[in-house]
Amino acid sequence: MLMAQTLDGKIAKHADHFPDWTGAEDKKLFVEKSKKAGAVMMGSRTFDTIGRPLPGRKNIILSRNKSRVSEWDNLIYTDEKPTEILKNLEEDGYSEVILAGGALVNSLFAKENLIDEIIVTVSPLVFGEGLALFEDHIAIDLELKEAKTLENSLVCLTYRVQK
Numbered sequence: 595m596l597m598a599q600t601l602d603g604k605i606a607k608h609a610d611h612f613p614d615w616t617g618a619e620d621k622k623l624f625v626e627k628s629k630k631a632g633a634v635m636m637g638s639r640t641f642d643t644i645g646r647p648l649p650g651r652k653n654i655i656l657s658r659n660k661s662r663v664s665e666w667d668n669l670i671y672t673d674e675k676p677t678e679i680l681k682n683l684e685e686d687g688y689s690e691v692i693l694a695g696g697a698l699v700n701s702l703f704a705k706e707n708l709i710d711e712i713i714v715t716v717s718p719l720v721f722g723e724g725l726a727l728f729e730d731h732i733a734i735d736l737e738l739k740e741a742k743t744l745e746n747s748l749v750c751l752t753y754r755v756q757k
């Protein structure tokens with residue numbers, strides 16, 4: 595799971611909030627990690643803030659809305675269970691995939707204990723309101739693997755999920 599958050603743990607002020615506050619270094623990290631994995635999963639609300647597939651990667655958009663039909667070769671909509679999505683990716687030859695939010699879809703994977711690593715970039719901002727990394731009462735034990743400072747006061751924290 596790869597996310598950007600504020601110091602008060604917010605990922606957006608509201609569900610339609612476009613993530614234009616996360617900084618160039620965060621975007622660079624996201625492109626690097628997601629291109630390396632080759633596949634990105636996100637909820638339909640997150641996808642709607644972007645509006646088009648991320649190029650050079652398989653885009654898996656979780657949605658239960660059957661009227662959504664993909665217009666792109668590298669994007670699929672799915673309402674399969676998280677375990678099924680991961681099984682299909684593995685069968686297609688992917689060994690890792692980036693879970694890219696939002697709060698609701700992160701929770702779907704966390705509830706089934708399917709997240710191995712959490713990388714967050716912490717921006718020097720406080721929103722005072724908004725969405726958190728997870729929507730539900732998710733509790734996870736973590737081990738800090740790495741903490742580093744990126745440019746422009748961004749801090750990047752990498753955690754291994756204790757299973």
Ligand SMILES: NC(=O)c1ccc[n+]([C@@H]2O[C@H](COP(=O)([O-])OP(=O)(O)OC[C@H]3O[C@@H](n4cnc5c(N)ncnc54)[C@H](OP(=O)(O)O)[C@@H]3O)[C@@H](O)[C@H]2O)c1
Nearest residue numbers: 598606609637638639640656657658659695696697698699
């Ligand atoms: N800071 C960051 O790094 C970051 C990263 C990602 C997102 N965000 C922000 O997070 C916000 C969106 O997050 P969110 O929590 O509101 O929404 P979300 O997790 O992106 O998407 C939620 C949508 O997923 C679909 N869904 C829910 N349960 C499902 C299931 N069991 N199977 C298949 N699909 C299911 C539903 O869409 P349908 O109605 O289509 O069925 C639901 O509306 C945006 O503001 C975005 O900018 C921030």
